[in-house]
Amino acid sequence: MEPQQTDNQVVNGVTPDKSTNVNVTATNERHSSNDATEQQPARGTDVARARWTILRQVLKQKQVDSEKVPQVSVRRFSSFNLFSRSRVTTPDPDNPSEGQWVDYQSASFPQYSAFLRDNLGPIRVTEVLNSFDNTGNVCVWPSEEVMAHYCLKKRHMFRGLSVCELGGGMTCLAGLMIAVCADAREVILSDGNEKAIQNVRGVIERNRQAGLFTCADVSSRVVRWDSESDVSALESCFDVVMCADCLFLDQYRASLVDAVKRLLRPNGTALVFAPLRGETLAQFRLLAERAGFHVCQYLNYDQEVWDVHTRMQSEGKDSYDESLHYPHLLTLTQGCGSTLSL
Numbered sequence: 001m002e003p004q005q006t007d008n009q010v011v012n013g014v015t016p017d018k019s020t021n022v023n024v025t026a027t028n029e030r031h032s033s034n035d036a037t038e039q040q041p042a043r044g045t046d047v048a049r050a051r052w053t054i055l056r057q058v059l060k061q062k063q064v065d066s067e068k069v070p071q072v073s074v075r076r077f078s079s080f081n082l083f084s085r086s087r088v089t090t091p092d093p094d095n096p097s098e099g100q101w102v103d104y105q106s107a108s109f110p111q112y113s114a115f116l117r118d119n120l121g122p123i124r125v126t127e128v129l130n131s132f133d134n135t136g137n138v139c140v141w142p143s144e145e146v147m148a149h150y151c152l153k154k155r156h157m158f159r160g161l162s163v164c165e166l167g168g169g170m171t172c173l174a175g176l177m178i179a180v181c182a183d184a185r186e187v188i189l190s191d192g193n194e195k196a197i198q199n200v201r202g203v204i205e206r207n208r209q210a211g212l213f214t215c216a217d218v219s220s221r222v223v224r225w226d227s228e229s230d231v232s233a234l235e236s237c238f239d240v241v242m243c244a245d246c247l248f249l250d251q252y253r254a255s256l257v258d259a260v261k262r263l264l265r266p267n268g269t270a271l272v273f274a275p276l277r278g279e280t281l282a283q284f285r286l287l288a289e290r291a292g293f294h295v296c297q298y299l300n301y302d303q304e305v306w307d308v309h310t311r312m313q314s315e316g317k318d319s320y321d322e323s324l325h326y327p328h329l330l331t332l333t334q335g336c337g338s339t340l341s342l
């Protein structure tokens with residue numbers, strides 16, 4: 001399939017909002033420090049100012065009610081509805097930290113489902129200030145949902161392979177679905193955020209106990225793309241590395257490319273799902289090509305996802321912004337042939 005072009009819109013990152021969960025973006029990260037409440041972004045665009053308004057409001061425990069917030073929120077469109085979500089009983093209801101479990105069932109492949117905790121409650125001020133990125137603790141982003149659906153559809157191609165998900169957030173839904181459906185040799189679910197991985201650990205345990213994994217070797221760990229020790233510990237270990245919606249962080253894009261390259265075996269393939277988000281996907285692609293990857297970009301890779309996309313374009317103009325919400329698929333290979341046949 002040939003790469004296809006779509007419109008670009010300049011939006012540098014994400015600022016999810018929810019009434020109870022409020023999150024801070026890469027803008028926070030770039031300027032994070034103990035006096036974060038007082039700082040303003042170096043380049044004072046309206047969007048960046050609005051993000052800082054959100055951060056100030058979080059820190060002051062206020063409702064996010066500024067008129068500017070909806071302009072920068074990307075949660076207006078939250079799902080391609082590829083999975084149904086139903087509440088299930090909590091294994092230890094007396095333990096409040098256990099949280100609410102849900103059963104995620106694929107709409108297209110209903111034989112596959114997994115137990116998740118996808119609501120970690122409000123993000124606390126200390127977390128905003130002390131952890132480097134919380135975007136993966138807010139929700140399952142549409143790109144992750146789409147990647148999970150795509151992996152279910154293409155499950156046969158992961159058979160016997162070693163797979164690592166990077167930046168999978170609090171559920172690592174796509175990697176989890178591979179663990180459930182694909183007879184993979186090994187699946188490692190990772191993120192750079194400790195709280196996200198704590199949740200993933202519990203998710204793995206619950207699904208293992210429920211006997212839902214077809215893969216015998218499923219684990220999770222904190223992997224920061226910019227950490228030499230995290231990356232070198234997994235060097236050349238994987239046939240497949242994948243990530244969803246991880247390209248918008250300006251300061252980590254190059255280290256993400258580097259991590260993908262080092263984690264992959266020479267004939268490995270990276271699957272990257274992400275919306276354009278301004279120039280951010282194009283910038284990632286450029287860095288990947290400079291690093292020696294052969295990159296293919298796919299716009300229409302799944303009929304169901306495409307149908308929702310085209311319907312939203314005509315009927316959901318108020319909430320759906322292609323640049324923010326429609327994930328493109330990039331495949332990265334290194335010219336040594338690929339273990340993965342798409």
Ligand SMILES: C[S@@+](CC[C@H](N)C(=O)[O-])C[C@H]1O[C@@H](n2cnc3c(N)ncnc32)[C@H](O)[C@@H]1O
Pocket residue numbers: 133134135136137139140141142143144145166167168169170191192193196223224225226243244245246249252
């Ligand atoms: C927008 S979230 C996407 C989460 C998940 N893939 C999804 O789509 O629901 C971006 C994720 O990248 C992770 N991340 C950001 N910078 C990172 C870094 N330098 N190393 C590892 N993970 C990082 C964050 O912790 C977060 O979970």
